[in-house]
Amino acid sequence: MSDSSFYLTTPIYYVNSVPHLGTAYTTVAADAIARYRRMTGHDVHFLTGLDEHGQKVAQAAEEAGVSPQEWVDSIAPAFTEAWGMLGVTNDDFIRTTEERHKRGVQAFWTELFDRGYLYQGHYEGWYCVPCETYFSDDQVNEHECPSCGRDVTYIKEDNWFFKLSDFGDRLLELYETRAAEGRPFIRPETRANEVISFVKGGLRDLSISRTTFSWGVPLPFSEGHVTYVWIDALLNYITAIGYGDPAKAAEFEHRWPAQYHFVGKDIIRFHCVIWPAMLMAAGLEVPECVYAHGFLLTKGEKMSKSKGNAQTPASLVERFGVDAYRYYFLRDVRFGEDGSISMESMVQRYNGDLANDWGNLCSRLFNMTEKYFGGSVPALPHGLATDADEKMRAIASALPQRYEDAMADLDYGTALEAAWDLIKYVNGYIENAAPWNLAKSEETLPRLKAVIFNALEAVRIAALYCAPVMPLTSAEVWRRLGLGDIHEVTDIAAAAAWGQLPVGNPVTKGEPLFPRIYEEE
Numbered sequence: 001m002s003d004s005s006f007y008l009t010t011p012i013y014y015v016n017s018v019p020h021l022g023t024a025y026t027t028v029a030a031d032a033i034a035r036y037r038r039m040t041g042h043d044v045h046f047l048t049g050l051d052e053h054g055q056k057v058a059q060a061a062e063e064a065g066v067s068p069q070e071w072v073d074s075i076a077p078a079f080t081e082a083w084g085m086l087g088v089t090n091d092d093f094i095r096t097t098e099e100r101h102k103r104g105v106q107a108f109w110t111e112l113f114d115r116g117y118l119y120q121g122h123y124e125g126w127y128c129v130p131c132e133t134y135f136s137d138d139q140v141n142e143h144e145c146p147s148c149g150r151d152v153t154y155i156k157e158d159n160w161f162f163k164l165s166d167f168g169d170r171l172l173e174l175y176e177t178r179a180a181e182g183r184p185f186i187r188p189e190t191r192a193n194e195v196i197s198f199v200k201g202g203l204r205d206l207s208i209s210r211t212t213f214s215w216g217v218p219l220p221f222s223e224g225h226v227t228y229v230w231i232d233a234l235l236n237y238i239t240a241i242g243y244g245d246p247a248k249a250a251e252f253e254h255r256w257p258a259q260y261h262f263v264g265k266d267i268i269r270f271h272c273v274i275w276p277a278m279l280m281a282a283g284l285e286v287p288e289c290v291y292a293h294g295f296l297l298t299k300g301e302k303m304s305k306s307k308g309n310a311q312t313p314a315s316l317v318e319r320f321g322v323d324a325y326r327y328y329f330l331r332d333v334r335f336g337e338d339g340s341i342s343m344e345s346m347v348q349r350y351n352g353d354l355a356n357d358w359g360n361l362c363s364r365l366f367n368m369t370e371k372y373f374g375g376s377v378p379a380l381p382h383g384l385a386t387d388a389d390e391k392m393r394a395i396a397s398a399l400p401q402r403y404e405d406a407m408a409d410l411d412y413g414t415a416l417e418a419a420w421d422l423i424k425y426v427n428g429y430i431e432n433a434a435p436w437n438l439a440k441s442e443e444t445l446p447r448l449k450a451v452i453f454n455a456l457e458a459v460r461i462a463a464l465y466c467a468p469v470m471p472l473t474s475a476e477v478w479r480r481l482g483l484g485d486i487h488e489v490t491d492i493a494a495a496a497a498w499g500q501l502p503v504g505n506p507v508t509k510g511e512p513l514f515p516r517i518y519e520e521e
């Protein structure tokens with residue numbers, strides 16, 4: 001990985017249903033980081049995609065009376081469309097049925113085979129098709145999957161195994177040394193204990209192939225075996241950036257290891273135990289960090305396809321708009337922890353933070369600029385700075401570091417709060433300065449100019465720091481301030497330095513950014 005390379009990924013989602021608020025949550029959170037890191041000058045590569053193999057897909061296709069490929073092809077567009085609608089700026093979209101992926105998976109198996117980490121054996125035990133997970137007798141109670149509660153099946157197969165049990169000590173050492181170095185492999189760190197005790201409990205070798213169906217990537221050295229779907233899926237993180245393709249060796253070298261794998265806490269063991277062990281076995285570096293966030297809950301329950309309470313993002317976007325959607329989930333749910341979501345809290349956030357604080361500030365201010373200065377940025381008179389002006393500059397100057405610290409911690413709420421401190425201050429500043437009174441006399445004209453200039457400048461800066469989460473409205477605020485494309489900013493801290501709003505720039509009023517929503521609508 002080169003210094004500026006910043007590779008981040010989401011899980012690749014199962015194609016057994018369309019995107020819902022849960023899968024959108026991980027994807028939007030990753031997008032906000034990708035956008036922010038582009039604005040801090042990083043060479044970002046943001047990957048998402050689809051997990052298209054496995055027994056579950058094969059069964060779903062059979063029930064639908066189509067081939068598995070036809071089945072996955074019919075669902076894939078729902079994901080690309082949903083991510084497009086949510087303003088997700090992934091640089092690549094991998095589907096595990098693509099040739100580049102299959103080639104990479106086979107290259108990986110050849111490598112592990114040559115290194116002596118694979119052997120043939122017999123598997124007998126439980127399997128949950130919806131979770132695509134193996135379970136031992138002691139994990140299964142009354143034929144129920146310990147993870148999703150649905151029925152498990154008993155399978156007996158001659159499979160290939162990966163010597164996962166060889167890696168317990170090396171994994172524990174990884175968790176420990178990384179934590180000691182202050183760059184934990186598993187985050188939030190509160191989740192590490194669960195993984196550590198699982199590894200300490202002793203790892204069993206892992207069955208990595210299936211023989212009773214054929215919908216998967218064939219093992220290159222053993223006919224009739226297809227790759228176990230989870231292993232197939234994990235490899236997407238390297239096949240997408242060129243692993244196994246000699247023509248892409250330089251790209252792989254540049255991008256790998258990933259900075260972040262964003263996942264939900266449901267799939268932490270796959271990512272924090274099996275995945276790093278696979279990489280170690282292949283002689284590859286492990287990622288910088290696996291971040292396992294919490295669940296979105298509705299009425300106290302995990303939102304999921306299997307519970308039937310999964311909602312699609314479209315209806316919320318229709319009502320609130322894309323930016324408010326993104327804002328709500330990142331502002332109201334503490335990343336890393338479970339969070340309850342509801343229509344009431346969404347309306348409240350929308351009306352309070354977005355319509356009242358941010359949207360209203362822009363409307364009032366742009367209106368006043370038009371009214372008092374014919375819609376052009378007034379010059380800031382020299383030597384008239386008041387304490388209130390100084391304080392605003394101080395809040396604005398502290399914003400870049402506060403925001404950076406919070407985003408480095410993936411603490412979106414605190415990052416947004418830092419931006420909101422500025423927005424709220426400007427609202428109070430305008431209220432106290434009362435430009436409508438200053439406009440009444442020639443004598444107070446210089447002060448009026450100063451107040452409007454300072455407030456516009458603060459809004460310019462606030463828009464920069466809203467942009468990773470609310471890209472559309474931030475771009476619009478910059479347009480209304482007569483500025484260039486906010487998405488082209490590659491040094492956000494330098495762009496946020498005070499005093500860069502060009503005097504005389506045309507300022508336009510425009511429609512309200514966040515029209516108020518009434519509960520009964």
Ligand code: ME8
Nearest residue numbers: 011012013014022023026051233234264295296303
């Ligand atoms: O597990 N709250 O795919 P999947 C928050 N294909 N996030 C949620 C959520 C909720 N209620 N529900 C789902 C798979 N998610 C595998 C991944 S990766 C190599 C293979 C998010 O479609 C969260 O990120 O079941 C979770 O980990 C993921 O969707 C599961 O997606």
